[in-house]
Amino acid sequence: MAPDSEVEGSKPRLVAAEGYQWTRLMDDQIVVDFDHNSIAHPTNWSPAKKIYTVLAALFLVLNSGISSSLPSNVVPYIMEDFGVDGGSQKVLPTGVFLIGYVVGPLGFSPLSETIGRKSVLLGSFTVFVLATLACAFAPNWPSLLIFRFICGAMGAAPQTVVGGVYADMFSSPRNRGRVMTFYMSAASFGPIVGPIMSGCSAQYGWRWTFRIDLILAGSCWIGALFLPETFARVILKKKVKELNSTFKTDNYISQLELKKVEVNSSLLEIFTRPITMVIFEPIILFSALYISFAYALIFFCFAAYPIIFEGTYGFNVQQTSLCFLPIGIGAASSGLISLYYDIYYEKAKAQGKKWTTIPEYQRLPICLVGGPCLTISLFWLAWTADRHVYWLAPVLSGLFFGVGYQILFISLLTYVTDAYKIYSASALSASLITRSILGAVFPLAADPMYSALGVGWATSILGFASLACIPIPVMFIYKGEWIRRKSPFCQRLMEDERRRKEEIMATRPTTPVEEV
Secondary structure, three states: OOOOEEEEOOEEEEOOOOOEEEEEOOOOOEEEEEOOOOOOOHHHOOHHHHHHHHHHHHHHHHHHHHHHHHHHHOHHHHHHHHOOOOHHHHHHHHHHHHHHHHHOHHHHHHHHOOOOHHHHHHHHHHHHHHHHHHHHOOOOHHHHHHHHHHHHHHHHHHHHHHHHHHHHHOOOHHHHHHHHHHHHHHHHHHHHHHHHHHHHHHHHOHHHHHHHHHHHHHHHHHHHHOOOOOOHHHHHHHHHHHHHHHOOOOOEEEHHHHHHOOOOOOHHHHHHHHHHHHHHOHHHHHHHHHHHHHHHHHHHHHHHHHHHHHHHHOOOHHHHHHOOHHHHHHHHHHHHHHHHHHHHHHHHHHOOOHHHHOOHHHHOOOHHHHHHHHHHHHHHHHHHOOOOOOOHHHHHHHHHHHHHHHHHHHHHHHHHHHHHHHHHHHHHHHHHHHHHHHHHHHHHHHHHHHHHHHHHHHHHHHHHHHHHHOHHHHHHHHHHHHHHHHOHHHHHHHHHHHHHHHHHHHOOOOEEOOEO
16 A cells, blocks of 8 residues: 655655655655564565465576476487587587576676566576577577577576575575575476486477477466565665655655665676675685585586496486486485474474574584485496496485485575575575586586596596585584684675664654654
């Protein structure tokens, strides 16, 4: 409901709309802010509205992830259809998509903290759907690669912005952690589904692979049309614009626009924030490296599994695609481990255990399960993939791989989201950039590694690299608080918050708005 207004001299008399309050400053500017427990604030929305927003955003993330790995099992058919030769080019449909993942976050995540989450998500996903349509009807190889790059750049928006959407709606660490688990699961599970989907649809032609994805993307786009804006700062700005338009004035301002000071700082800082964070924030840097390694292994497997199972066991494309199922099953079952630890943590917290007051202990201890699982799976695959060993043995290594990959992905990214809150979109985009770079590069090494070293030692090298990463979450658990305290970026964030509070206190209203 819009406020009623009368003009008495130059001072409007107002009746506050539900969910908002007005206060007048000395210069007759009227500050609009959320009322106490305002139903207009995303944290106070109804459960039904929150559930819809969570699910609609979740499917955008899932579809983006599926598209990233979608062509992996149909690339040989695409190359044959377009008359393309050269083994190195077979990774390009996936590689250029991931390069788009690198470019997209540089703009989308900071923009979502400026113009709002919905505008970024809906605009980018509209282009994503159109680019997917173009892929299905691409006339030649170069045009397909261009459309795949556009898909990647636009598909990066859900991967980075949706984490911010959830952080906007859920202030409780427990609730935020649970919905973030769904988000991380969709982000990590999508690339696993892609090759299964393409492998099963390959018999109908590679274009049908993209057409099926187009149907999924179009359905998700319809849901995105009705997504509400979740960023409180943008909601207030829109309310201010509505009031100024209704009453033909420019006296209304939001609480965050006092003295015309923008919280988001300069445009240069907005667009460079993800890179700045990954360079100067040890938590983001090392968590991004570990997540990126695990994520890149998935895309490495898209190149390695055909070498292993088609070369060693004589599988066809459909059979090889089904070898990814244990990874998906392991990833899904990892939720049971996360749920068990969450129950254990909440029980300890209710009992007043001192260790539960340390933020790192809420998210990171299950990494001590995920890290070893990932390492074990790689050595398992390395030394059971042999023509003298039954094919089921190496396939089942995917169970441990899925558990380890999913746990690391969820726990580390949720920890980052908790640590950076309203800047979580930029923090998540920093992680997406690094993992997309590794995801694009890793598959290029598969053929040379397996040709030179064989399946056993080539895969074992990855196992040793995984083993070297296990201490990273241990370092966060014991030194995370000290790292955050010494972090230049975290110190600057705290200083910005202190300065904003001082500015707001300095411009306290001197006269309350009169009510009719």
